[in-house]
Amino acid sequence: MSEQATPYDKPVPALTGLHGEFYAWCRDRELRFQRCTGCGRYRHVPRDICAHCSSMEWEWVRSSGRGTVFTWTDVVRALHPAFAAATPYAPVIVEMEEGVRLLSRVVDCTPDELQIGMPVEVDFQQVSDALTLPVFRRASVAR
Amino acid sequence: MFKDKACIVGIGETPFCRKPGSGLTEMGIQLKAAVAALEDAGLEAAQIDGILPFPNVGKAEAFAASLGCENLRFAATLHMGGAAPVGSLHMAAMAVTSGAADYVMVPGGWNGYSGARVRETAANDVNSIPGGEIARDFYMPFGLTAPPQWYALMARRHMHEYGTTAEQFGAVALAMRKHAQLNPAALMHGKPLMMADYLASPYIASPYRLLDCCVETDGAAAFIVTTVERARDLRQKPVYIMGAAAGQPYPADEITNRADFHRTGLTNAAPEAFRMAGVTPADADFAQIYDCFTFEVIQQLEEAGFCKRGEGGAFVENGGIELGGHLPVNTHGGLLSQAHVLGISHVVEAVRQLRGEAGARQVADAEIGVVTGWGDFGDGSIAVLRR
Ligand SMILES: [Zn+2]
Numbered sequence: 229m230s231e232q233a234t235p236y237d238k239p240v241p242a243l244t245g246l247h248g249e250f251y252a253w254c255r256d257r258e259l260r261f262q263r264c265t266g267c268g269r270y271r272h273v274p275r276d277i278c279a280h281c282s283s284m285e286w287e288w289v290r291s292s293g294r295g296t297v298f299t300w301t302d303v304v305r306a307l308h309p310a311f312a313a314a315t316p317y318a319p320v321i322v323e324m325e326e327g328v329r330l331l332s333r334v335v336d337c338t339p340d341e342l343q344i345g346m347p348v349e350v351d352f353q354q355v356s357d358a359l360t361l362p363v364f365r366r367a368s369v370a371r
Numbered sequence: 372m373f374k375d376k377a378c379i380v381g382i383g384e385t386p387f388c389r390k391p392g393s394g395l396t397e398m399g400i401q402l403k404a405a406v407a408a409l410e411d412a413g414l415e416a417a418q419i420d421g422i423l424p425f426p427n428v429g430k431a432e433a434f435a436a437s438l439g440c441e442n443l444r445f446a447a448t449l450h451m452g453g454a455a456p457v458g459s460l461h462m463a464a465m466a467v468t469s470g471a472a473d474y475v476m477v478p479g480g481w482n483g484y485s486g487a488r489v490r491e492t493a494a495n496d497v498n499s500i501p502g503g504e505i506a507r508d509f510y511m512p513f514g515l516t517a518p519p520q521w522y523a524l525m526a527r528r529h530m531h532e533y534g535t536t537a538e539q540f541g542a543v544a545l546a547m548r549k550h551a552q553l554n555p556a557a558l559m560h561g562k563p564l565m566m567a568d569y570l571a572s573p574y575i576a577s578p579y580r581l582l583d584c585c586v587e588t589d590g591a592a593a594f595i596v597t598t599v600e601r602a603r604d605l606r607q608k609p610v611y612i613m614g615a616a617a618g619q620p621y622p623a624d625e626i627t628n629r630a631d632f633h634r635t636g637l638t639n640a641a642p643e644a645f646r647m648a649g650v651t652p653a654d655a656d657f658a659q660i661y662d663c664f665t666f667e668v669i670q671q672l673e674e675a676g677f678c679k680r681g682e683g684g685a686f687v688e689n690g691g692i693e694l695g696g697h698l699p700v701n702t703h704g705g706l707l708s709q710a711h712v713l714g715i716s717h718v719v720e721a722v723r724q725l726r727g728e729a730g731a732r733q734v735a736d737a738e739i740g741v742v743t744g745w746g747d748f749g750d751g752s753i754a755v756l757r758r
């Protein structure tokens with residue numbers, strides 16, 4: 229029996245452009261969002277320009293990693309073949325302390341245990357040499 | 372402003388089917404509906420000089436060449452998903468009243484059952500991923516891959532903020548199914564539904580159960596728009612376009628970062644359409660609301676102003692949106708129980724109601740009706756029509 233690693237079979241992001249930069253930080257186990265240097269607002273998903281002040285100047289600023297569950301869905305029947313064996317699982321929108329929201333998963337609880345407002349903190353899941361996904365865990369009680 | 376200057380003068384529809392499929396190409400099935408619309412209107416293909424096709428037929432040129440529209444001069448394709456048919460109605464009204472075209476054909480349809488199905492979204496080609504690059508890079512890696520999952524996120528949040536219940540979602544499913552019993556063309560004709568059946572149906576993407584989801588269908592429909600002056604010489608009593616508008620949520624290309632999570636394209640479009648029409652939602656005798664999933668009916672009723680935000684659940688309960696209720700919704704059975712042909716059959720049904728041709732499901736003395744479209748991440752379109 230050979231113990232070949234199974235290649236990662238889920239959809240992956242294109243690791244190019246600004247989207248690629250976001251994931252490059254994740255590969256370093258850092259969740260960073262663009263912050264406009266003109267008006268100081270954070271934004272996600274990455275964009276070329278600030279929609280508030282039109283500044284094209286920005287920096288990648290490290291997030292506190294803390295947020296709360298904004299909403300979620302419990303996927304019981306997969307609608308993509310790569311996730312057929314993963315059900316039930318729950319895509320979650322997390323609202324970060326910085327004010328931006330992102331779509332992710334909470335990996336240390338079942339869909340039944342999710343609640344809107346539940347505090348969570350970022351963790352990272354390396355799925356291949358090239359790709360690390362930002363995921364979340366329930367926030368530890370003591371902060 | 373094109374109020375009462377443009378009208379719908381022809382409608383066409385194919386039969387709706389699932390197994391084994393239509394046996395036609397997606398172009399073919401829409402051509403069949405277009406031919407039926409020409410016949411209904413009493414028009415020749417050569418008179419159609421404007422076409423607003425769905426993206427799945429490819430370029431309008433091919434559609435025109437197949438149908439025999441030798442005088443095509445106005446064509447466009449809206450990329451608004453299920454909001455495109457009513458958005459195209461809006462655009463057609465602008466085109467005929469500005470003189471850009473005389474007669475505009477709006478076809479729509481697909482092999483939604485036998486062809487590439489929504490549930491099988493697995494493409495790596497970004498052009499065929501619903502939601503494009505943002506979905507590919509920020510949603511799909513986490514398993515958010517398909518429309519019912521996107522909208523389930525909205526539905527859950529609405530339940531949390533306003534106390535909307537599963538039984539209220541069920542009331543939408545039951546109303547559509549009840550109407551389908553009066554429509555022999557509906558896929559769910561002869562298959563009545565009780566609340567217990569609804570609540571027992573398995574979850575697909577909670578809070579959505581199987582019976583919150585529309586029926587994937589092979590089918591097509593089409594309608595033709597022209598000016599009121601030209602309509603006088605045609606076969607049918609025209610259905611007047613009192614007002615119409617389209618709109619986008621913000622940001623339109625990304626679901627998660629909306630400051631107002633419940634604002635959709637309809638939030639801005641509906642007041643504009645009603646203002647143009649000079650009527651209010653309360654003046655509508657019926658509404659055909661794009662019902663890809665049950666909650667989207669509740670959400671659109673709220674955002675279109677039929678009730679206040681948060682009150683949509685109560686609005687649909689106790690037969691409120693059934694025939695005989697305060698606002699009959701989707702008298703044909705909708706996407707949920709007639710057929711999912713991308714919302715274009717909602718326009719066809721509105722025309723039938725306003726012509727008084729809806730048979731057993733006719734809304735008595737229907738004078739004014741509203742049609743909405745919903746697509747992609749919440750794009751919206753709306754038309755206010757009258758007889
Ligand atoms: Zn700025």
